Amino acid sequence: MLQRTSALLGLCLLAPLGAQAYTAYVSSEKDNTITVVDGERLEIKKTVEVGARPRGIALSKDNRALYVCTSDEDHIEVLDLASLEVTHNLPSGPDPELLVLGPQGRFLYVANEDDNMVTVVDVEDRSKVTEIQVGVEPEGMGVSPDGKWLVNTSETTNMAHFIDIAKHEVVANVLVDQRPRVAQFTPDSQQVWVSSEIGGTVSVIDVATKEKIKVIEFAIPGMRRELIQPVGIRITDDGSRAFVALGPAARVAVVDTKTFAVEKYLLVGQRVWNLDFSPDQSRMFTTNGVSNDMSVIDMEKLKVLKTIPVGRLPWGVVVAP
Amino acid sequence: MPAVKPSPRGAVAPLPTLVLATLLSLSALASTSWAETLEVRIGLISREPQEYIPLSSLEIPIENDGLEGAMQGVRDNNTTGRFTGQAFSISPVALEGDDASGALRKLHAEGLRLFLVSLPAEALLALADLPEARDSLIFNIGAPDDPLRTQDCRANVLHTAPSRAMLADALAQYLAWKRWQKWFLVVGPHPGDQAYAAALKRAAKRFGAKIVEEKAWTFEAGASRTDSGHFNEQQLANSFTQVDDYDILVVADEADEFGEYLNYRTYRPRPIGGTQGLIPAAWSGVMEQWGATQFQRRFRDETGRLMTPLDYAAWLAVRSIGEAATRTQSADAQVLRDYILSPDFELAAFKGVPLSFRDWNGQVRQPILLSEPRVLVSVSPQQGFLHQFSVLDTLGYDRGETQCGRD
Missing domain, CATH: 3.40.50.2300 (Response regulator)
Known part of the structure; x- marks a missing residue:
């Protein structure tokens, strides 16, 4: 053990960029914890207690802190990833649910589910910059890699709201299917993919025209259509594949981003919601809300490697190098 | 800005x-x-x-x-x-x-x-x-x-x-899943109670339950409000429910007059569902x-x-x-x-x-919720009840069972 650690340490010192060590962080809505998982060994390193109802989580630009939406505390907690202690809180507006960090790393964009608002938070000044009014039950937050667009989804209004980041203004609204959950941009910033949990679809929206270019449907033999409830979306760095978590269908769909065809359905835990890749994109981690665990997927073989039990009602997952 | x-x-x-x-x-x-x-x-x-x-x-x-x-x-x-x-x-x-x-x-x-x-x-x-x-x-x-x-x-x-049929079917599906198939039906005096009872009878037939006993409630309830009134309810409900064995008492009391007073007071230790007890409703x-x-x-x-x-x-x-x-x-x-x-x-x-x-x-x-006063118990349709179009159509009157939409 000691040997291995020092060997690893040596490796890190020699080649810090090539280091494989990474960590997955999982928020558990019911247990009020963040579970820290060694991404390589797939072992739980620590379970950290945070405020009430942690849901959306995001990494700081330098990967040294984790921003945690503690929804029932009405603020964001900042978890220092070295000490694994909450160092301070950020204002967020009521009931923060999901958040995304802007490309500069200074502004956090937070969906306030109870308040029909997106709150912009300055993580340096620790202050609220502004609020942007959106639809009922704001949820999904996606920021375009080119830094121009923020897309927020509103669950009861059924829209993807395009917010001009420079102006902090809603400039376009695209109707999608029922209960939109997650908005994810493609790496080239040209498309945003929006999942509709109750509609059972993913809408692919062209960013330039703000029009839907494709509505992807899912079909699993022998499964009722109503059980297919898309939530989390992740797109590979090369832009070739999208992974869509299908909720109670307990599957992750693998979608070809050129043809929009579903290549495969991967069987994971029950009520799979959110996803994240390992830094080298060799693995994917999913949160399974009903089976209270996390599935780890081998991206090359497209097979589930392992299931790791985490806290109750696991919600969000992010992986840090 | x-x-x-x-x-x-x-x-x-x-x-x-x-x-x-x-x-x-x-x-x-x-x-x-x-x-x-x-x-x-x-x-x-x-x-x-x-x-x-x-x-x-x-x-x-x-x-x-x-x-x-x-x-x-x-x-x-x-x-x-x-x-x-x-x-x-x-x-x-x-x-x-x-x-x-x-x-x-x-x-x-x-x-x-x-x-x-x-x-x-x-x-x-x-x-x-x-x-x-x-x-x-x-x-x-x-x-x-x-x-x-x-x-x-x-x-x-x-x-x-x-509809009442949807509520009754939702309850009946859950009771079928529980295999609580022998029902003791208690019906109140109002037309709504009779209609609720009719829906329960239809649901029993559809989902394989049997109404082994049916009784009409004809008493005044509510004496619990007076001092020591509970004793009256206790005795009345106890004697009223002295019937042959059953799995669950299903009650039709839409006006909420007496059903609550049957709970925990039945002669046999049996649960209650329907308008009181385990209640099917669109929301809770x-x-x-x-x-x-x-x-x-x-x-x-x-x-x-x-x-x-x-x-x-x-x-x-x-x-x-x-x-x-x-x-x-x-x-x-x-x-x-x-x-x-x-x-x-x-x-x-x-x-x-x-x-x-x-x-x-x-x-x-x-979907219809089945809840008791503090928590949700279940949601119907129950798993395993299938339908060629939508499982939600296992609740209430299906296309072939109505005269509507045929003109």
Whole structure:
């Protein structure tokens, strides 16, 4: 053990960029914890207690802190990833649910589910910059890699709201299917993919025209259509594949981003919601809300490697190098 | 940067400036551009509630039952409406007498064509048959009567309230899953109780249960209120329920007069379900799944109370109008009706599956909650009950079982 650690340490010192060590962080809505998982060994390193109802989580630009939406505390907690202690809180507006960090790393964009608002938070000044009014039950937050667009989804209004980041203004609204959950941009910033949990679809929206270019449907033999409830979306760095978590269908769909065809359905835990890749994109981690665990997927073989039990009602997952 | 200010909570109509400001910056939503806001006005006709004292001192008398649900629907629709150029409003009329027709005529003359109605079946049908109602669309939010869904259908009436058959089927499916198949049916004295009992009997047949005993409740209950009154209830219920063995007592007491007094007081140690005990309903304050937490919280913050099934039916009706108006860009009753009954219509309503309307009788398809006073017990349809079209159609009268939609 000691040997291995020092060997690893040596490796890190020699080649810090090539280091494989990474960590997955999982928020558990019911247990009020963040579970820290060694991404390589797939072992739980620590379970950290945070405020009430942690849901959306995001990494700081330098990967040294984790921003945690503690929804029932009405603020964001900042978890220092070295000490694994909450160092301070950020204002967020009521009931923060999901958040995304802007490309500069200074502004956090937070969906306030109870308040029909997106709150912009300055993580340096620790202050609220502004609020942007959106639809009922704001949820999904996606920021375009080119830094121009923020897309927020509103669950009861059924829209993807395009917010001009420079102006902090809603400039376009695209109707999608029922209960939109997650908005994810493609790496080239040209498309945003929006999942509709109750509609059972993913809408692919062209960013330039703000029009839907494709509505992807899912079909699993022998499964009722109503059980297919898309939530989390992740797109590979090369832009070739999208992974869509299908909720109670307990599957992750693998979608070809050129043809929009579903290549495969991967069987994971029950009520799979959110996803994240390992830094080298060799693995994917999913949160399974009903089976209270996390599935780890081998991206090359497209097979589930392992299931790791985490806290109750696991919600969000992010992986840090 | 011009800050967009939030509209005040509880405002029925949005601030006009806000609508305009948003409209100016709208480009993507649709091919249409709005010269002005499209007004969608909805009437709500109900009876002034009678003085009602809840059975339990734990329950606070409910004010504006139904109306508050409709208002929540209007608030939700208007938030969307800010982006689509639509403004929704509700005009409530609480009748002191019986002149529902006069109320509808008056609202019709003011230009309203969309109505939520919370009235008994007969009064509802009388409204639907008015000449003024021909170009209108009525949502039945209150009447659970099965004949409205099987023989007395009207093309201009949609039902967001579940039928008694749907409630009874939801309970029966759960009891089938539990294999509590021998029922002791206790029926109250009112016509609604008889109708509820009839739905339970039909459900028993459909889902393999047997009513092994049926008794009519004919006593006055409520002596618990007086000192030592509990002893009276205890003895009465004990002797009343001395019957041959059964699995569950199912009770039909819609007026909430005596059913509660059977619980824990039966001769045999058996549970209770139906209008009391394990209750099938479209909505309950205990519900927190599928995003309902936010929905319930929003409602409670606004009203200071829990959402009732009638509120939920009203909310469903207003949201159905809103959803159809958003997708069709119309406020025309006929256009909305056609869209709502089309296969394209889907509504997310905090029940984990999309709701839609049965095209043969205008009944909304929805899961039914089974709850006890503090927690949710289950949600029907139960797993394993299959249907060739939608499992939600295992609840209530299916296409082949009604005379409706055949003309």
